[in-house]
Amino acid sequence: MNWNEIPGFVEVKSAHGETTVVVERERIRDACSYARDELGFNFLADIVATDYLHWGGKGVSGYIGTASGRDLNLPMTQGLQVQPQPKPWRFSVSYHLLALREGAPRVRLQVWLEDGEPVPSVISVWPTADWHERELFDLMGIRFEGHPNLVRILLEDDWEGHPLRKDYPIGGEPVRFSDAE
């Protein structure tokens, strides 16, 4: 499958048997229409947002092993510490697509954005994006342009803050002797 033709194409990555296509944030709606109509990905499985604040910073100790993989059981692999790859922006929004045909091809379209930047809504391409985008607005604070009903869905309407962000505390009540270091 030739991913270069997709509108707003930035790069394509392949890992663990999965393909991730990074597209420009403003062109995501065209990219999704292209994926649905030209490439046959008619099923939107999921929209996920990840907050990469403090990625690679203190408290993220990275992976201990070989630089290429996981051969920890080979001798002389101790001591090599691999820091995670730095990320270009703070948020990534991933659209998991599936084509309902032979072989079940899946792809992940990914856009990267900073705090406050809006993402065009893909509700006109797949109506199922409605609640997924509302959930991302509710928990991560990402605004979707063109969404007809962008209100909180899982939390109360007057909740302040966006809990799934990394700068939002876990909450709950303090428990003795269990300080998070």
Place this chain on the structure above:
Amino acid sequence: MTIAPERTAIYEGSRIPKRVPTILDVPPELVATDDILQVNFGPNHPSTHGVLRLIVDLDGEQVVGVDAVIGYLHTGFEKNMEQKTWWKAITYPERIDYVGYQNNELTFVLAIEKLLAIAIPEKAIWMRMLLCELNRIHSHLVYLGTSALELGAISMFWYTFREREMILDLSEMVAGARMHTRYFQVGGLAEDIPSGFFPECRTFVEWMPKALDDYLGLLDRNQIWLERTKGIGLLSADDAIALGQSGPIARASGIDWDLRRDDPYLAYDRVDFKVPVYPGGDVYDRYRVRMDEMAESTRIVRQCLDKLERLEGKPWIADDRKVVLPPREELHTSMESLIHHFKIVTEGYRVPEGEVYVAVESPRGESGCYVVSDGGPRPWRVHFRAPSFVALEATATCMHDALIADMVAVIGSLDAVMGDTDR
């Protein structure tokens, strides 16, 4: 997979509401008559499965507006799992879809294993499949009991829960707990399968087809059941795909798609089972799909038992001691085992950096887990693709031209578990 082009469309065009796909708006001419009654089917209601709130606009008995409000069970799973190590976080996904709990556990464990690129022993693969299929039967039994109860067929509840108790007995025998077993671990299973499980499971497998015949005999030719479920809650195949439906809801609308057959995981490509597909797209077809799936799951369990009885004495978890806890007897004699045990339990094993998305066929549809790892002992981001969340998006489309009594039937047939919806 074939979305057969020659199938007859269930209805013309698309019934997805135009303004907001998940809200059925009252037509303006009816608003002007000032005759609309807005009723709140609040979060505490016997017929909404769990804490679902529906704001329904009624014109007499006709439903002209529906808005589903969710979030009354929002637990913050995803944020909570970021605070725990990988090993401790396995206890969380089970409680998301608390009726089909083994499948959520399975997605999370498969996602970690995909990142780790670890090989699972055969025994663990087949036992996982057996428990997931038993869990599918369990989930469909709970669906059948509660849906029938809501439509008035009260005795079905007692019959289905009788079989459900048999399945929970099997689960308790294997894993020690009836629900939320934490039996699937990264690398395989937590413990070996106890002797005495296989004869008990065989007894259940021999009993289940008779029980299914009982249920069909009670419901399938019952005129009231047929009147209340046939032609109700129609959802066409194109609307279903546009709304992201999968699982029994999609298969009842004529979409021949099952992740077990089309995107196989575990050992589903090595067992023989049929995928039931019905063209009608109504509540009755969704009921038939789930009944047939119970029969097919019994067949799969029988094949797993045949295979597992030949694998007695084989390892049940992978060999990789950096990830898997050592057996307890070794802790007395081996220093390395003790150190590894200590490190895995306190600090946690580390998973290489990356992001994966793994999807399985849960009793409700495609249940997926998206994991981002930073290379450390804790997950950076975990997200669960909840089939019930997506199923409730179809409420407004299915409630086109429906009466208030049909609403109960439609919500029951969508089989939404609120833990799965709200996470």
Place this chain on the structure above:
Amino acid sequence: MVTRLRDYGLQSERLLWPTKGPSHFEEEMGVEDLEQALGLTTLEKAVRWAQTKSMWPDTFGLACCAIEMMAIVSARYDIARFGMEAFRSSPRQADLLIVSGRVSHKMAAPLRQIYDQMVEPKWVIAMGACASSGGMFNNYAILQGVDRIVPVDIYVPFCPPRPEALMEGIIRLHEAHLAGVPPAYERRQVAT
């Protein structure tokens, strides 16, 4: 030991009319002492006995514990033996609120409303770890124990409790009530 009416400070007609023999009723009963054929109790005890024998729960299933609560209605753990199979949907008709499952902050207001709508005497069982103390979910979304908003009589631990564990909790509630322990709202003197 036979307790006689006069031990209660009552004067029967036998005392007031010493020469009267046994009444027609006593002769029909055919026992020496009437007290051996009658059960004597106080009104409070009798009322409490009746309340325990038909304490109807409210349908308040929230999460995983609700499935185990449905299991106690099923044939194996039959709660109809205790007269409690009639789960009332309307809180006005219910006596017992079994909070089964995790209570989020959004659900806390409806929970309190349901509790307020119930009529005295009413009891609350916090079923499971999440209702008792927040369970494994020590985070922004879950109420850390339902006793922060309603007074709780019995806490049933485990996640989810076995149906037998929930039934033990219910039976202990019955025993406590029979022994005269007042419901939690009286003990804690909170608004009902």
